Amino acid sequence: MPIANFTIYLFTMFGIYALFAMSLNLQVGYAGLVNFGQVAFFALGAYTSALLVVKAGLPIAVGIIAGMLASGFFGCLLAWPTKSLKSDYWAITTLAAGEVIRLFALNEKWLTEGPFGVMNIPQPLEGLIDKYYNIFYFIFVLIVVAVVYMLLSMLTDSPFGRNLKAIRDAEDLSKSLGKNTQKIKVQVMAIGGLVAGLAGAIFAHYMVYISPENFRPLETFLIWGMIIVGGRANNRGAILGAVVIQTFYVSTRFVGNYVPIGSDLMSAARMIVIGLLMVSFLIFRPEGLLRERKKTYPDEV
Amino acid sequence: MEISQIIVNSLIRGAELSLLAIGLTMVYDILGFANFAHTEFAAFGAFLGFTFNSLLGINLLLSVVLAALLTGLIGILLDLSIFEKLRARNAKTLTMMIITMGMGIAIRNISRLIWTSSTKNFPMPLLQPLKILGARITRVQLGILFIAAISMVAFHLLLHHTKFGKALRAISDNKELARASAIDSAKMVQWMWFVAYSYAVIGGTMLAIEHLLYPRLGFDIIIPVFCAAILGGIGNPYGAVLGALTLGFAENVIISLDFGPLFSLGGLFDVGSLQLSTGYKPAISFMILILVLLIKPTGILGEN
Amino acid sequence: MLKIENIEKSFGQLKAVNGVSLEIEKDDIFGLIGPNGSGKSTLFNIISGFYRKDKGEIYFDGERIDDLLPNQIVERGLCRTFQVSRAPERMTVLENMLLAAKNQVGENPLNALLKRPMVERSRKKNLKKAKELLSELDLFHLKDEYSGNLSGGQKKLLALGRIFMLEPKMVLLDEPTAGVNPTLTNNILKGMQNLREKTENSFFIVEHDMGVISDVCRKVFVLNSGEILAEGSPEEIQQNDKVLDAYLGRN
């Protein structure tokens, strides 16, 4: 069943990227906060969970939750100094913060093992389920995606979600209507952080090994591609985008088997396509594949 | 390290960054969005210059000028084909910013596709350094300082003694008014892209000459360049130069400082020498950026 | 009710507001007029907390508010509109109204997830009120339209509607009829007066259209070059020589 295994692996990765993309989508799509360093949150979730489980011997569930909290806390921390600034500054600050987290993981060997990475990260229930572990993990990820999707939909449909859209479309209007926009921005960075941290922790326990190399800025660009192609302010769009971009990314591997093109060229070409996809979607179909849904209230009163 | 050496190193770093920051700050100011592809075009232009110089055998200065002009033209073309339309559509700054990010990814990888990931080295004589006031400096670095100085004087003249410069300053001073007035702002904006990218190419080439040329060069300097522009106050080209020099100085000082005495609390504890790991060097500009944003987001020369 | 004392504000060399003092009582409509660049909008931005004053004090309901953030000022019942109406591109008219509702349970993300029944109840209540207000403002037929697609006048009406969702004690209206066609202008004024009678709150209107002001305002302040030039009833103002010279004389 090797092919089935590979397919399950791919679909598990779809799920992890879908979580990751949804976290960015909440910040960018709903609240209009440009975050070019989302990979930092992913990394924090992954490292926190991995280190707590491997080094402190805590249960995996505790690790995952701690990973989420660490990443959510980092969101607050990052949002604090920038909360009153224009969104351009967010873009730059987050881009830089993403690199700082990676540098920290690379340089603080006493804590993170530096470039060696964290090895032998335990997997949930690994002793109990043996043969079909891939399938088990895939189902686990699927359930997490479904739950997160549901919770995020509840959030974005709520007055909180409406406040986010108002900040995105007209920040001073929200202020004039009594919204504490700074607090809301901190909240949304925290929630986005929680979800990205969750994605990171799940990733770490799936890969069994993480190192700073996993968290290069490239990952952030990939998920940007996902939400722009899939559709901003639409969680289904984020999931669809994750599937499309990830499929494109992996399938170029297969193309390489049939078309004689150097692998370096292939990788460059792949990123050119993703860059151009971002640009042309924003010009010709800014809403993405799945557009933001209009919220209507049927006559119920 | 000798203080004279710190000053020389800071000057060189500052000179390279300022030519990049000038264009970034102009575009940011006039069009209202951060151009994340700015440094990528600098690297792209440096590659063009390298190609002219070492493959076609054109003289180095001429190659750089040609590359700068060509990249400037690309800037104009991109404005005509993309940004002008988006401005007409009143696209949000967020959209513009993400487009430049996407564009940056594409340009970076186009360079990779054309010139491959392997590094290029501008053919330069490798010479032992000269010693000036105790500081070591190479002839190439002296040349870089010289060209940067000339470029900055030229920019000053451009800003104050040409129709373009006057229009640019007018728009910068009062954007509402300029939009309403008869100034042909579309044409002016295109000139601005041209100047911004040409200067970026000069800066990028200087970086490539001093160090190395490779496709990710543009991405590696994006944070310092932004930091310099913000430090100097967005929209202020002189501020950008000052910001770049300040950043260069800060980077060099912080990395050579020994924090040991500070943490020993006046000799109470023996902590030995305590220096920031050089691995954190790229993080210095980020720390400065955060500090500026916290204390004075309008930059050193900016108004409140 | 609103007391402004000696407010000053400069932008670089330019003194936009230069020592303005004025007082506004409860339950009536007041006007603020002045030529372009006289500092009206700047003053509004200072009162509503969008700009920081350089000097001076502002009191609302006896409480000092000049150091508060915009949202804190709104919480105390002092609300504003903008000269160029803000209209979120991808939010419907009805969502705009719901956005403005005060103290919604579901604005806290935790409540939105955990206190679903309460959120639902508050939503129903606000929905009812929003629909009623929309009907009164003659916007009900547009309730599912994106607010970004409305005309300028409709946006101004919507701005008024949002303000009333907030149940304010006092409203600062920044040129509520500028650039609006006469029919809609009437709608806006009528809506404003109707609602004011019902809710007994005060209005402070910036206008440059003297006609609008004299129709609805009890008292008018005239601002010129950042200073109060005159104050009084619309009739008094229209006969004030200084005002005629500085402002009306040019028309």
Next chain:
Amino acid sequence: MKKSLVFIISVTLLISSFMSFGTMANEGKPIKIGLLVPMTGTQAVFGQDMLAAAKLAVEETNEAGGVMGRPLELIVEDTETRPSPGMNAAKKLIEVNDVPILTGGFSSGVSMPIAEYAQKQGVPYLLAVPTSPDFRHVGKNILSVTVVDTFKGKAVADFAVEDSGKDEYALMFMNNAFGQKLMEATEDSLEELGAEVVTKVSYELGKVDYKAELRRLFKNDPEAVIGTWYSKEGLVTIKQAYQLGLVNPGEVPWYVAEVTTSFADALKEVPEALTGIKGLDPLEPKQLFSKKFEEKTGDKPVTAFAAQYYDAVRMIAMAMNFANSTEPEAVRKALFNIDDWYRGVSYGGDKRFDEDGMQAHAAFRKVIIEDGELVDYKVD
């Protein structure tokens, strides 16, 4: 929702069809082995070189009759020098292409998770370049054609101390798994020899400015420098060190753990800056491989890694012939039997494994750089 469902289904079909192509081809004649190469990312520079060497080995194997009478074929996958794509590559090779054995690899950080995975899947992985001592403990399926870092560290420390007789050393190694282990090993060996390490500098890969690192390196006035680089970083470092006036091998000698790897670019670009620098390179017996490689590709191999890739592929082919099987476990066992027979082209050519599947022997060549050429060097 319907649309996205249709989309997901079509994507699945697309992927499966690609994959079934893969397996159908698998039933054809050639015997396939999986090769992991960094063709992109930070170490792409070496990728071409190593791939060419592996292809040369395949060609020679096939000219000599192939494997069990069938042609040998490489399935090449790019690791992008990143763990996740590396893992994707390995999974694809094992699960889709169903290869009986993996080889190649470059950075230990990328290869470690792959090794863990291959061990679990029961597929042997013959490491061609990664050198972390940790591979020893992953499991029986992990074997190596190259010596671990501890060997190299000891070798360069011995050379430096024996040659220079100095006591105070400054070390400069890259901040990745390879560099850090090598630095540890070098430091330990130096201390055993009674010498002292006065400064340790770890540098981040891929930067263009190592002036700060170089100043650190010389801060405590070391009597000699030991370090290693990858080609690009080596070029920048030596250029800037030279311009800072820090390269005076007459006064402060430099010893480099892997000369060709460190200075592949620098030897071409700035040979004058390298004069007098000494170091080690894996010994390639009689340079036979380099000659063949040059005939084939027109260039000399850039680094010694090429020879290691060549060895890995030749050894796998030989093992399959010995075992007369492509069954993973049989091939793995056979690798232990061929090692007395096979004469390699890297590290002196002795390719005998120890009981953990690691290399037990290594021979180095001591060189000094003169006029951009590596010249054999003898310690007096």
